[in-house]
Amino acid sequence: MLTPDPFAPVPVEVVRLDADLPLPSYARPGDAGADLLTTVDVTLAPGERALVPTGIAIALPDGFVALVHPRSGLAARHGLSILNTPGTIDAGYRGEIKVLLINHDPTEAIELRRGDRIAQLVIQRFERAAFAEVRELPASVRGDGGYGSTGGFGHPTPRGDSS
Numbered sequence: 001m002l003t004p005d006p007f008a009p010v011p012v013e014v015v016r017l018d019a020d021l022p023l024p025s026y027a028r029p030g031d032a033g034a035d036l037l038t039t040v041d042v043t044l045a046p047g048e049r050a051l052v053p054t055g056i057a058i059a060l061p062d063g064f065v066a067l068v069h070p071r072s073g074l075a076a077r078h079g080l081s082i083l084n085t086p087g088t089i090d091a092g093y094r095g096e097i098k099v100l101l102i103n104h105d106p107t108e109a110i111e112l113r114r115g116d117r118i119a120q121l122v123i124q125r126f127e128r129a130a131f132a133e134v135r136e137l138p139a140s141v142r143g144d145g146g147y148g149s150t151g152g153f154g155h156p157t158p159r160g161d162s163s
């Protein structure tokens with residue numbers, strides 16, 4: 001039986017605004033994230049953020065979104081993250097993809113060089129909601145409990161006992 005290829009690639013048109021740097025690419029087969037590069041040298045002091053250009057602009061098919069995620073290795077080793085993680089690239093956006101990097105390390109600056117891999121782009125399908133106003137929402141087990149209503153690190157506390 002023919003099974004559909006779950007990894008059939010989604011066609012995405014790309015313009016290289018910086019012709020000397022390569023297209024985004026997947027480091028390993030099956031990876032979800034294609035690495036994005038910085039086109040500029042940038043130094044981030046502890047706590048500092050910067051909007052960093054990647055040199056690419058894309059056109060996603062309708063019904064798809066690209067999400068800009070941090071790279072875990074840079075986060076673990078250097079404290080580098082993305083302030084608005086994940087960044088949302090709308091299908092209709094034709095401008096340069098930029099990454100809002102932030103240095104969470106309390107003491108060390110982070111030095112990035114042009115061509116360094118700073119983030120990864122995950123392409124997904126998404127749903128659009130048809131918002132329908134109602135007077136009252138249907139009942140649910142959770143109700144309006146949130147923000148730790150099930151307890152802390154341990155097992156969830158029984159319902160009605162959030163102390």
Ligand SMILES: O=c1ccn([C@H]2C[C@H](O)[C@@H](COP(=O)(O)OP(=O)(O)OP(=O)(O)O)O2)c(=O)[nH]1
Binds near residue numbers: 091093096098
């Ligand atoms: O990390 C990001 C996030 C966004 N964008 C671009 C693509 C996206 O389609 C557009 C708008 O992003 P968003 O909707 O998150 O920002 P906003 O503050 O709501 O801006 P707008 O009013 O333009 O929607 O900016 C990036 O290049 N990088």
Ligand SMILES: [Mg+2]
């Ligand atoms: Mg917006």
